[in-house]
Amino acid sequence: xxxxxxxxxxxxxxxxxxxxxxxxxxxxxxxxxxxxxxxxxxxxxxxxxxxxxxxxxxxxxxxxxxxxxxxxxxxxxxxxxxxxxxxxxxxxxxxxxxxxxxxxxxxxxxxxxxxxxxxxxxxxxxxxxxxxxxxxxxxxxxxxxxxxxxxxxxxxxxxxxxxxxxxxxxxxxxxxxxxxxxxxxxxxxxxxxxxxxxxxxxxxxxxxxxxxxxxxxxxxxxxxxxxxxxxxxxxxxxxxxxxxxxxxxxxxxxxxxxxxxxxxxxxxxxxxxxxxxxxxxxxxxxxxxxxxxxxxxxxxxxxxxxxxxxxxxxxxxxxxxxxxxxxxxxxxxxxxxx
Amino acid sequence: xxxxxxxxxxxxxxxxxxxxxxxxxxxxxxxxxxxxxxxxxxxxxxxxxxxxxxxxxxxxxxxxxxxxxxxxxxxxxxxxxxxxxxxxxxxxxxxxxxxxxxxxxxxxxxxxxxxxxxxxxxxxxxxxxxxxxxxxxxxxxxxxxxxxxxxxxxxxxxxxxxxxxxxxxxxxxxxxxxxxxxxxxxxxxxxxxxxxxxxxxxxxxxxxxxxxxxxxxxxxxxxxxxxxxxxxxxxxxxxxxxxxxxxxxxxxxxxxxxxxxxxxxxxxxxxxxxxxxxxxxxxxxxxxxxxxxxxxxxxxxxxxxxxxxxxxxxxxxxxxxxxxxxxxxxxxxxxxxxxxx
Numbered sequence: 001x002x003x004x005x006x007x008x009x010x011x012x013x014x015x016x017x018x019x020x021x022x023x024x025x026x027x028x029x030x031x032x033x034x035x036x037x038x039x040x041x042x043x044x045x046x047x048x049x050x051x052x053x054x055x056x057x058x059x060x061x062x063x064x065x066x067x068x069x070x071x072x073x074x075x076x077x078x079x080x081x082x083x084x085x086x087x088x089x090x091x092x093x094x095x096x097x098x099x100x101x102x103x104x105x106x107x108x109x110x111x112x113x114x115x116x117x118x119x120x121x122x123x124x125x126x127x128x129x130x131x132x133x134x135x136x137x138x139x140x141x142x143x144x145x146x147x148x149x150x151x152x153x154x155x156x157x158x159x160x161x162x163x164x165x166x167x168x169x170x171x172x173x174x175x176x177x178x179x180x181x182x183x184x185x186x187x188x189x190x191x192x193x194x195x196x197x198x199x200x201x202x203x204x205x206x207x208x209x210x211x212x213x214x215x216x217x218x219x220x221x222x223x224x225x226x227x228x229x230x231x232x233x234x235x236x237x238x239x240x241x242x243x244x245x246x247x248x249x250x251x252x253x254x255x256x257x258x259x260x261x262x263x264x265x266x267x268x269x270x271x272x273x274x275x276x277x278x279x280x281x282x283x284x285x286x287x288x289x290x291x292x293x294x295x296x297x298x299x300x301x302x303x304x305x306x307x308x309x310x311x312x313x314x315x316x317x318x319x320x321x322x323x324x325x326x327x328x329x330x331x332x333x334x335x336x337x338x
Numbered sequence: 339x340x341x342x343x344x345x346x347x348x349x350x351x352x353x354x355x356x357x358x359x360x361x362x363x364x365x366x367x368x369x370x371x372x373x374x375x376x377x378x379x380x381x382x383x384x385x386x387x388x389x390x391x392x393x394x395x396x397x398x399x400x401x402x403x404x405x406x407x408x409x410x411x412x413x414x415x416x417x418x419x420x421x422x423x424x425x426x427x428x429x430x431x432x433x434x435x436x437x438x439x440x441x442x443x444x445x446x447x448x449x450x451x452x453x454x455x456x457x458x459x460x461x462x463x464x465x466x467x468x469x470x471x472x473x474x475x476x477x478x479x480x481x482x483x484x485x486x487x488x489x490x491x492x493x494x495x496x497x498x499x500x501x502x503x504x505x506x507x508x509x510x511x512x513x514x515x516x517x518x519x520x521x522x523x524x525x526x527x528x529x530x531x532x533x534x535x536x537x538x539x540x541x542x543x544x545x546x547x548x549x550x551x552x553x554x555x556x557x558x559x560x561x562x563x564x565x566x567x568x569x570x571x572x573x574x575x576x577x578x579x580x581x582x583x584x585x586x587x588x589x590x591x592x593x594x595x596x597x598x599x600x601x602x603x604x605x606x607x608x609x610x611x612x613x614x615x616x617x618x619x620x621x622x623x624x625x626x627x628x629x630x631x632x633x634x635x636x637x638x639x640x641x642x643x644x645x646x647x648x649x650x651x652x653x654x655x656x657x658x659x660x661x662x663x664x665x666x667x668x669x670x671x672x673x674x675x676x677x678x679x
Contacts, residue, residue: 224602
């Protein structure tokens, strides 16, 4: 087994708010190998973005990391970095934009409006490397070309508002990749794009993983996008991972009722006859997290007296496939007994 | 045969932009010669990429964008309006009959009004009720339809999730008793789990109250599930319109087919590689000559940029604007579906 690029163990994140301490992420563990795309799926409020931001320590000042939490970044050929142990802003620079880059959902909001796209790309390159301005500009233009932006020389001097939505997202990707990060965090990178452009961006990202061999943490609420990009998937609900496994295991053979609910709620072109089945109710407020299994308040197959009391342990329906559900555990027990 | 709620013929919305050389203004045809008929009680879908003019068309039908050419007629049991030459008084009345549901439920609701006041506002502004008691009755009735309880009415929008907020917006749109609603990307901002819930609610409203919908969306799979008729738009023009099942079973325009194959498949082994569209939608200020899709069409040939293809009826009620539509067979597998019309 190779050393994972990043390894997250028992990550628990709480926020101090006026209403009290809120748990946003609850005991989450996962690894990302070099060259692997891990998809993180869940509804808004499930803690996807908070998890991702923790990898770069980007959460706000009211964040409390549980002492048992550990995030270790292993850049090949360098000493492992204990991300949560970093104290000074100066040390964090090695992580932020150095070993890890991030692309956001809304590319218009991520570029400064009054500085040309090229200058922004050069600025971050000069911060993270000892490149000359000329070399940084050349590399930036080359990256713009690599992500399929026509006339990169001309585009380099333009501003973000002169780019179309898809083009901005490409420029964002070019910028994130120009520092040659080991890990790329993509937070809903295609959500604001048209399907046609989304397909282009997904292809681009897959090509780039092949070429640069980096790991990607791909956050989205769209299971179709995950099916087309990720190698492995973690399904998240109210701060917990409820099911993880390879993309084929989770999407073809989901065990957790929440994963099944997400798949059933997705309108599919291949099935126009059956009505859409929503997951009943709304995601509960993190201020009053349900006891036991966090999903039991919306689960149609919850077992009274058990799901609302006992937190389910992970069980393995297959190699590398983990599910936290009492019902799945019972099914597996039965299967084993027969 | 019932009369259509909305009948548009050659509808054009043109904006003047900037000044060219010698003071000549350049023009942008956001909606270019579009004819649509929305039957009473139907759920009419309008799809296309951003910049295709979907929203402008929707607004023009509500008399919220300037109609610069063509005719639009609104009709219900009581009134008939020619929207291009509508009078002030008539327009006021039309506002009660035609409503809009917005995309972003976070931006559409005032954070400083209670849900009750938000839903009641149209009634008060339009003077539809005579007393506060009557207003409250109407508000409660609509809230119940949208599955909001009395407790909810006293709270402010910040206390609600995206799905609940969208239900509040729907209640607000319904309260004036409209006959026609434009739903502009009304589920785009919602999670899939909630999206299905809101779609089912809209469908139930359409069935119970006989309201006709224009459902604008960029998401073909959503449209396929809720609409009975679909129009596909590209750069201000309709390229294909058909009953939903016909359209999704056998799209006849290369653009429609490419849009469908761009939807990410849930099957990791089905990458839909073959039909991916290159490039982006061209700028409407400088549209390509002839067929506007010709710059991105993988079947394009000389004739395509020479003349604009008209909408032709290729099958019953199935119109396609492509010179060579006869040559293509984009038939897709949808469902073990029985043929129901």
